[in-house]
Amino acid sequence: MLVGKLVFNQSDRTEFVFRVFTTATEFQVLLFLLFLLLYLMILCGNTAIIWVVCTCSTLRTPMYFFLSNLSFLEICYTTVVVPLMLSNIFGAQRPTISLPGCGAQMFFFVTLGSTDCFLLAIMAYDRCVAICHPLHYTLIMTRKLCAQMLVRALGLALFLALQLTALIFTLPFCGHRQEINHFLCDVPPVLRLACADIHVHQAVLYV
Template sequence: MEQRQNTSTDEGFVILGFNSNGTLQNIFFALFFLMLLITLSGHLAMVVISLVDPALSTPMYFFLRSLSFTEICYTLVIVPQMLANFLAKNQRVSLMACATQMYFFIAFGGAECFLLVVMAYDRYVAICHPLRYTVIISRNLCMQFLLIAYISGFAISLALTMLIFGLPFCGSHNINHFFCDIPPVLFLACSDTHVNEMAVFLVCMTNLLIPFLLILLSYVFIANSILRIKCSQGRKKAFSTCVAHLVVAVLHYGCAIFIYIRPRASYSLNEDKVVSLIYTNLTPMLYPIIYSLRNKEVKGALKRVWERKFVSMAI
């Protein structure tokens, strides 16, 4: 058994990706490559304009910039390998490369979950306690929230990655997924994984379900405050923004909860691959549109940055 374990570990893993013919593979590659370009362009634009435009120096845009940076890292951890798998099926990765990908995927994903909660709290204070907003949401508090999000995400990721890759892997080393995700790697372990699965379940409950419930609770209070707005146009605009934010939150947390917080017996790795596409490709692409590009202040900042660039080129 020890010899089989070492052989499989030396060989690494094979990422199976999606089973489809060559034509579909090319179509998928073109589609997701386009989505990657849109995602990176949107988030990079948000990072740049929020840094160079003084009008976007408020806490809300600090968190949006942090979220965009996190999404860029999160996307680059997963999507390039997925695209490469469309071009060359059954890619082989070493054990270390697989563990590294899982570590950064969980780390940035965990940081994102905390950031989304902080952003919901920021909107709650801004709408429900506008007169105290600048006192409550100080720059120091923003930095503390950001540090907590990243330290928590990376610490949890280290614990989970060590827990999973401390298992023996023998026999099949084919990962039925498009990246090194937790469930498909756990399926390859040749020892009892009950304790590991319980640990993953508890961590995911902390990182996914509790933050999602906190976001929903914050928007309940926000909706209650919006209903008190006398101006119908202002009420409609505020509701539109809240609904858009909630749609993204439901997509992100809903898909992740579906995959990570359920019994092993109900897992279907083929279904999970499809669901994973939503929170690794679709929601990162939607964030700049929902959180930033629908915002008049961001549009104004983009226009000012573009005009300055045009003037400097003309000179």
């Protein structure tokens, strides 16, 4: 109850300040257009991959199934970061985010990033089976197994992200406004702002 009350009270008054890229208007416009262009390219490119895999019957194989899901994850992964970053470029001179907002961004960022890594490992396993057991490939890599591996990767990522985010945001943060030396709520920059012993948290992060 005491920890919960502390976190609740802390969430009411603590906010984080992002480090601004630049205060020069000309560079702000240039950065905004550059990041917006890259974001649109990511959206269009990955959406095109998903559309091609879904509409072309010859691509309905495990490899392209995982590839289309990887593209979907990339869309979500960048959407967690880029829109807020774009709004902060032309926002206030000291763009801020609340403690719950920072926790939510970190949770989704870690979840999607972890799922991305697990999915790449699954795709490597898929290619390994295709090379080492070509005659049994279709019997091993069934649709059911592919779906199960994808769900398990997401479930494991959710579990790890929830544990890590909860571990970090039960720490006390000194002061009402803390500057994050980053453009998003990533784990290491936020962890450095805690006014408590973080050796255990750093060990968990490295593991």
